[in-house]
Amino acid sequence: MNPPDASVATPRAAPRIIPRSEHSISRSHISPNALRVLYRLREGGFMAFLVGGCVRDLLLGLEPKDFDVATDALPEEVKKLFRNCRLVGRRFRLAHVFFGRETIEVATFRATSAPSQGDEPLPETDPEDGEAPELLDDEAAARAFDASGRILRDNVYGTIDEDVWRRDFTANSLYYNIADFSVWDYVGGVEDIAARRLRLIGAPETRYREDPVRMLRAARFEAKLGFDIDPDTARPIATLRELLSAVPPARLFDETLKLFLSGHGARSFQVLRRRGLLAALVPSVDSYFVSHPGSLVEQLLLRGLSNTDARVIEDKPVTPTFLFALLLYGPIAAIIEATPPERWHELATILEACDQAVREAQTHIAIPKRFALGVREMFALQPRLEHPRGRRALRLLEHPRFRAGYDLLLLRAEFGLAPPEMAAWWTRLQEAPAAEREHMADALAGDAARSTSAPRRGGRRRRRRPGPKAAARS
Numbered sequence: 001m002n003p004p005d006a007s008v009a010t011p012r013a014a015p016r017i018i019p020r021s022e023h024s025i026s027r028s029h030i031s032p033n034a035l036r037v038l039y040r041l042r043e044g045g046f047m048a049f050l051v052g053g054c055v056r057d058l059l060l061g062l063e064p065k066d067f068d069v070a071t072d073a074l075p076e077e078v079k080k081l082f083r084n085c086r087l088v089g090r091r092f093r094l095a096h097v098f099f100g101r102e103t104i105e106v107a108t109f110r111a112t113s114a115p116s117q118g119d120e121p122l123p124e125t126d127p128e129d130g131e132a133p134e135l136l137d138d139e140a141a142a143r144a145f146d147a148s149g150r151i152l153r154d155n156v157y158g159t160i161d162e163d164v165w166r167r168d169f170t171a172n173s174l175y176y177n178i179a180d181f182s183v184w185d186y187v188g189g190v191e192d193i194a195a196r197r198l199r200l201i202g203a204p205e206t207r208y209r210e211d212p213v214r215m216l217r218a219a220r221f222e223a224k225l226g227f228d229i230d231p232d233t234a235r236p237i238a239t240l241r242e243l244l245s246a247v248p249p250a251r252l253f254d255e256t257l258k259l260f261l262s263g264h265g266a267r268s269f270q271v272l273r274r275r276g277l278l279a280a281l282v283p284s285v286d287s288y289f290v291s292h293p294g295s296l297v298e299q300l301l302l303r304g305l306s307n308t309d310a311r312v313i314e315d316k317p318v319t320p321t322f323l324f325a326l327l328l329y330g331p332i333a334a335i336i337e338a339t340p341p342e343r344w345h346e347l348a349t350i351l352e353a354c355d356q357a358v359r360e361a362q363t364h365i366a367i368p369k370r371f372a373l374g375v376r377e378m379f380a381l382q383p384r385l386e387h388p389r390g391r392r393a394l395r396l397l398e399h400p401r402f403r404a405g406y407d408l409l410l411l412r413a414e415f416g417l418a419p420p421e422m423a424a425w426w427t428r429l430q431e432a433p434a435a436e437r438e439h440m441a442d443a444l445a446g447d448a449a450r451s452t453s454a455p456r457r458g459g460r461r462r463r464r465r466p467g468p469k470a471a472a473r474s
Helices: 032-043 053-060 075-081 160-166 189-194 204-210 213-225 237-246 249-260 265-274 283-291 296-313 320-327 329-337 347-362 369-386 392-396 402-414 420-431 434-452 468-473
Strands: 016-018 048-051 068-071 085-088 094-099 102-108 151-153 174-177 182-185
Touching: 032 048, 032 068, 032 075, 032 094, 032 102, 048 053, 053 174, 053 189, 075 085, 075 094, 075 102, 182 189, 204 213, 204 237, 213 237, 213 249, 213 265, 249 265, 249 320, 265 296, 283 296, 283 329, 283 347, 296 320, 296 329, 296 402, 320 329, 320 347, 320 369, 320 402, 329 347, 347 369, 369 392, 369 402, 369 420, 392 434, 402 420, 420 434
Parallel strands: 068 102
Antiparallel strands: 016 182, 048 068, 048 174, 085 094, 094 102, 174 182
16 A cells, blocks of 8 residues: 555555445435436446546535546446447547436546546547547557657556556546445545645656646646645646647647636636646747736736636636637737737727737637637627717627627726726616617717817817728727
8 A cells, every 4th residue: 555645656456445434425415317327337237436536526525517437337338228328439438328418427447558538538530640540459459659658549448456547646536336335545545635635646757648638637626626736746747748739729628628617717827827837738828928927917817717717606607708818818919019009999900919819829729710709709899898889889789799798898997908987888788778778878979979079160060970990990
């Protein structure tokens, strides 16, 4: 048995089995659907365990967001037990059992060095493979690595004693046995959870080379759980973080959402910067904050991420569009400010800055087009929100990006980057009944006309026709 303070965890040949009387996990805190899956596998003559983050969270007294199951049943055998089951994945085969909106993921025990399931998904095709790998029976062919040591595919099944090696951190490597409600611990995970310590299983450098995303996962768990990363686990990150450039951008997009849209985005940002991982994930964002330390834009980003965290905790919807608008605010502002000042408020300048900032970010993260266009629309709305034009302003309330654009305006106004009076006006407008909205729009148009029109002789005012730029902004 490894001592609790060992920096490198190596799985034991046999687990330490913790009986129900010595741990705090209760079936009343486990999803009823997960229990159905566990019991049916058990009745079918198979081993059945809850595994991974759900066991960790149950021991911490947290509510797991999902429940994963590990078993010695092959994926095809799982499918025979459940009519509501679908097999997925080519890199490794998984069974998804569907119960309405809840999906229970069932994975067969895998052999040594296999990647973890659900937490570490990959696209169907890896760039290094050229095409999606087929399911293979031959072990040598079924497992493949690239030149840096990263696992490309693995469909080799094993035993529970081997399966622990495909887990990443000791805290995520506990097995809850439905047969007798015990917890199986091969790596000192219970002690590490009690000490709030994050340790990789095996040699950290080797494990990061197998899957560089484990560095981002370490940062995510540090932010989410408040754990301290073990020094030996943290040390290689500084020298290996560039390996993230070889990870498929689609996978980094998924990991970015987990970092920033799971209720701990503000802490994730701070951890990523401290660990030097933001530079590997979105270099343009990190570069902006390095050259503008403690800027208003950084304060805006942190407040926006904190607001998003609060929405997640309150179970309100959040969107990647708003997240990327926050992350790219600094690079977009830098691009705009590199143009002549008289062009800063032109719509064409703003849109070109958005497009350029998104293109730079997409060299590392595959931002889907719908979210990239959403960022563009949010920033394009800012001049129209700052300078509403009479009753035309009322039409903006129906714009599909109005709410996101309005939220961005509120943040900008909070830090003096937009007129606070206009943010307050839009807030009142949304709260007002329809008839009062028209009155507010007319009053705003009258105020604008009085402030911009010069009186002619005889008290008459000359009405200016809008030019092309004004028409574009409207």
